[in-house]
Each structure stands twice: as structure tokens, then as C-alpha cells.
Amino acid sequence: MESQRIPVGRKRRRPTRGGTVLSEERIVTAALELVEAPGSSAFTVRRLGEALGCDPSAVYRYFANTDAVLLAVADRLIGDSLDGFTPGEDWVASLRDFGTRVHRSVLRHPRLATIRAGRVTAGPAERRAVDTGIGILLGAGFAPPDALRLYLAFIDTVLAHAALDAQLCDLTEAQRSQESTVWKDVYGNLPADAYPHIRAVREHLPGGAHSAFPDTLDLLLAQFEARLGRAGGGPCVEVVKK
Numbered sequence: 001m002e003s004q005r006i007p008v009g010r011k012r013r014r015p016t017r018g019g020t021v022l023s024e025e026r027i028v029t030a031a032l033e034l035v036e037a038p039g040s041s042a043f044t045v046r047r048l049g050e051a052l053g054c055d056p057s058a059v060y061r062y063f064a065n066t067d068a069v070l071l072a073v074a075d076r077l078i079g080d081s082l083d084g085f086t087p088g089e090d091w092v093a094s095l096r097d098f099g100t101r102v103h104r105s106v107l108r109h110p111r112l113a114t115i116r117a118g119r120v121t122a123g124p125a126e127r128r129a130v131d132t133g134i135g136i137l138l139g140a141g142f143a144p145p146d147a148l149r150l151y152l153a154f155i156d157t158v159l160a161h162a163a164l165d166a167q168l169c170d171l172t173e174a175q176r177s178q179e180s181t182v183w184k185d186v187y188g189n190l191p192a193d194a195y196p197h198i199r200a201v202r203e204h205l206p207g208g209a210h211s212a213f214p215d216t217l218d219l220l221l222a223q224f225e226a227r228l229g230r231a232g233g234g235p236c237v238e239v240v241k242k
Helices: 024-036 045-052 056-061 066-081 091-108 110-118 124-140 144-169 173-189 196-200 213-231
Strands: none
Touching: 024 045, 024 066, 024 110, 045 056, 045 066, 066 091, 066 110, 066 124, 091 110, 091 124, 091 144, 091 213, 110 144, 124 144, 124 213, 144 213
């Protein structure tokens, strides 16, 4: 993806009318706050300029358009989600931690769930994340093409569930109550003659809005382990001759 950031030479270094010196980092911070503000409407450069105390055109010295700003915000959040993450010797545990951190981060910023799940930022944080994820799988013993393919399946699954679960964050109390009522009063009372299989699991039905992410992640990683076992792979260990 071609970078949508503006060359350094064109960037403004003079203070804005509000006394603020603009920078990519400051713009991204303001954009994130603006997107997540209670009751906020559509994100625009005009509103971003107002928040920064500058003419909206000044933003274009750093980013080509609002899409580029939002991608930079998404990249910032990717970096935040993996801050302090270090893969351990257990590759399965490392991938589980990796995925859980990303999923948790998306839920903390639900309004940006769609862009994080459906777009490629190509920013420094995403590049480090991709390199780290592929590295975990290579270290486990997967061949390069398999490591790439499985990483993409892994991260797409994590982000898809995160985007789905982010919708639960926006449910009103009335909607949450309705979810609970549906499982308990509708599915829990279906007749056995018409719905024998649902009836058989009646006691285990969820009590309301729920996430399938933990189970899905466990199943996916179990499949990765099984695939590695069938291929006879294992951690890559360099043998040093004495």
C-alpha cells in the first residue's frame, strides 16, 4: 500500500492559532478522542481542525485525507494492544496471548472495530505485529508458506470476532435484557418434539449476550497444533557442532 502520509518537507511547524504545534502524533491523538467522544457524529477534517484549534487545511500537510488519519489511528491502537508483549517458549500460549490482546483492544475502542478488522494500515505497528505473529509460527516449526497462511487465518479470525463482539458494547440495557430473555424464555422452552437437539442442551444455553471468541481461539490453536503434529514439525533449534 502506498503511504498516504505527506512528505516531511511540506509539514507545518508553526504553532496553530490555539498555540499548538501540529505533529502526526498530536493529530492522531485528537482524532481518536474525537471518534470516541460521547454522541460524536461523523468524523471530518473540519471537526478535527476545530479540535486541534487550527484551520482544517493544516491537517492535509500530514495526511492526505480522513481515511489516512483513521488508518493511522488504527495503527496506533495495534501498537498499544501489543505493548509489552514478548513471545515465550510456548508458541500456543504466545499466540493465545497475542490474539487476546488484540481482541481486548478492539473492544476498548468499538467505534473503530470495522476499520481495524477490514483494513490494512501498513503502518509501523502493524508491520511489527505481522512480523511477530509470523515469527511465532516459524519458531514453532511451520514452513514459511504455512506460517504466513496460518497467521492470516489466525488474525482474521481474531479481528472478525472482535468486530462482532464490539457490537455488543453498543447494546442498550433494554437490548441486553432482551438477549437474556430470548435465550431463557424462547430457546429454553422450545418443545422437545419439534426441537429435540436444542432441548438436549437446554441447561447449557447462554444467559444473554455472549462471545464465542474464547472457544473459537482454543479450537483454532488446537487445529494448528494438530497440523504441526501431522507434519512432524517442532520448534526450530539450531544444532551447534562442538
